[in-house]
Amino acid sequence: MRLGRLLPRAASLALCAALVASCATIPTGSPPHALGPVQRAMGAQDTMAVPEPAPGMAPETLIRDFLKASVDPADRHGKARKFLTEEASRGWDDGSGGAVIDTIDVLVPEEQNEHQSDRMRFQIRALAVGHIEPDGVVGRDDTAVDRQIEVTRVRGEWRISSLDKGVLVDAKQFQYRYQRRNLYFLNPSGAQLVPDPRWVCGDQTAMAEQLVRSLIKGPRPVLANAVRTQIPQRAALRSPVARVSALPGNPNARGLSVDFTGLGELSQKDKQLLAAQVVWTLAAAGVTGPYALSADGSPLEERLASGWTVNDVAAWDPNAESAGNSMYAVSGGTLARVTDRGVQRVAGALGVVNSILAAAVNQQETFAAAVVKGPDGSAQLMVGPPDKTVNLGAAAEHTMTRPTWTPDGSKVWTVLDGSTVASVSVDPNGQLSRSEVDVSELGRAPQDGPITELRLSPDGVRAALVVSGRLITMNVRQNENGVYTLTDAQSLLTSTPDHPVQVTSVDWGVGDVLYVAQAPAVPTALQSPVLEVPIGSPFSVTVPSRNLTPPISSITASATTMYVTDSRAVLQLRKNSGAEDFWKEIPMLHGTLSTIVLPK
Numbered sequence: 001m002r003l004g005r006l007l008p009r010a011a012s013l014a015l016c017a018a019l020v021a022s023c024a025t026i027p028t029g030s031p032p033h034a035l036g037p038v039q040r041a042m043g044a045q046d047t048m049a050v051p052e053p054a055p056g057m058a059p060e061t062l063i064r065d066f067l068k069a070s071v072d073p074a075d076r077h078g079k080a081r082k083f084l085t086e087e088a089s090r091g092w093d094d095g096s097g098g099a100v101i102d103t104i105d106v107l108v109p110e111e112q113n114e115h116q117s118d119r120m121r122f123q124i125r126a127l128a129v130g131h132i133e134p135d136g137v138v139g140r141d142d143t144a145v146d147r148q149i150e151v152t153r154v155r156g157e158w159r160i161s162s163l164d165k166g167v168l169v170d171a172k173q174f175q176y177r178y179q180r181r182n183l184y185f186l187n188p189s190g191a192q193l194v195p196d197p198r199w200v201c202g203d204q205t206a207m208a209e210q211l212v213r214s215l216i217k218g219p220r221p222v223l224a225n226a227v228r229t230q231i232p233q234r235a236a237l238r239s240p241v242a243r244v245s246a247l248p249g250n251p252n253a254r255g256l257s258v259d260f261t262g263l264g265e266l267s268q269k270d271k272q273l274l275a276a277q278v279v280w281t282l283a284a285a286g287v288t289g290p291y292a293l294s295a296d297g298s299p300l301e302e303r304l305a306s307g308w309t310v311n312d313v314a315a316w317d318p319n320a321e322s323a324g325n326s327m328y329a330v331s332g333g334t335l336a337r338v339t340d341r342g343v344q345r346v347a348g349a350l351g352v353v354n355s356i357l358a359a360a361v362n363q364q365e366t367f368a369a370a371v372v373k374g375p376d377g378s379a380q381l382m383v384g385p386p387d388k389t390v391n392l393g394a395a396a397e398h399t400m401t402r403p404t405w406t407p408d409g410s411k412v413w414t415v416l417d418g419s420t421v422a423s424v425s426v427d428p429n430g431q432l433s434r435s436e437v438d439v440s441e442l443g444r445a446p447q448d449g450p451i452t453e454l455r456l457s458p459d460g461v462r463a464a465l466v467v468s469g470r471l472i473t474m475n476v477r478q479n480e481n482g483v484y485t486l487t488d489a490q491s492l493l494t495s496t497p498d499h500p501v502q503v504t505s506v507d508w509g510v511g512d513v514l515y516v517a518q519a520p521a522v523p524t525a526l527q528s529p530v531l532e533v534p535i536g537s538p539f540s541v542t543v544p545s546r547n548l549t550p551p552i553s554s555i556t557a558s559a560t561t562m563y564v565t566d567s568r569a570v571l572q573l574r575k576n577s578g579a580e581d582f583w584k585e586i587p588m589l590h591g592t593l594s595t596i597v598l599p600k
Contacts, residue, residue, distance in 0.1 A: 098265030130538030197536030418450025
């Protein structure tokens, strides 16, 4: 399995801090843009400064520094073009897409000698870990790169004279220069925000303008049919995003001014939804408020003329924890509550049976769903209030995956016998009805193996699946007849001969981050049993695993904490822990191999 570039968590956090410091303000009058062929000036000199050609530079060094300089798209990759001859610069098409590459080798045929020739041809071999798309979108990749590149001596100095179209960007430079930040759109109900990660660079104000401009453009194409936005297509920025202490017509404005035009007539609810998208997009990116939101120069909301804060749109907090912060566990085949006072079986039927294999409790804690093993080896999905009676929602001949609830708590999904995705609806009276989810776009053949895990994201717009050890995400769509379909499959982690690793369990921490438990397909193949896999990023992050004892049979995550069941205990780890931190056993579950269940 090629994981792109794995980063230790502590190094990843340090990298983010360095990114903020290293990117300079976008020049006045030049619109800020995310990754792509746009106008932008980079920052001051530092240890990862964009290189320039130096006198006496050897051909191989010239090529490697050219790949590093390609990270800066300003002036049609003006800094990278300094490494080219004039003719090559005129002919280089840098707008035909690009790739983020790692494990770079620059090879030269043995018969060539830089001291005996004025022209040499090299071969660039690398691994593409990401592909660059418009508007700051970077998708995962796992393909070999093999390019020919020619250098020529010009007035005593080597320069690149022939190269293929497109841009290759050194992964280390990319990680250093760009930050992954979320645009936020709305799920179909408008009740929750959905992240759409983009890669941007710049100081706070420059980043803010780029994020707002991208928000106006709308979601990436692969997400467009699964989300909605309150910002109309005709909308635009009326003036540059700027820090203000007052505005014409709004002397009370403070903080960051975002003035729209073309919004049209908006209801009170529409204004809240629009503000939620803008405020959380900026706040989550570290752009400080308050945010003075205007429409054609007038405050979007008169009572908030001095500026919006996250408290004004707290109902749409994309990283909010469940209200009760309750914890359950499947322990000894029953469903139990876990508190500081101990472990207590739920009062209903699910606290009496002793054959529960997996369970889920909805975010509202009004219903639970449990996979119960029948005496004949079958699997049954029992659904009902945690402390009351339950009813049969679905049955499978052999297997059923861990259940997963939709955000509104009215439907629970599971996979029957590795292939059929069932959605069981629960009405307010507890009556159940079952329908089938269309997963035909997954394109599975029998030899592809079973679906062993299915987890719906907190916003309900994405689904993570484990298919025969591979990690895949898909979008969740519902048509006008209420039929659900999983679409737009994207592979995040796959096993390869060089990295034969199998995903065993997965869960969402927040809407743009997955936590993955994995097991080696062969001994010594595993770098870490737990990974953090961000959506919209070519880079995975290793989670500290000093005291874990693989295999990891189950992983569960919240916005702040990860829980795993390894071969000896149930353990927890706070997110953003340092590399030296240890997983801590949950005291109330000491000595058991229980599985944590969080209301979600």
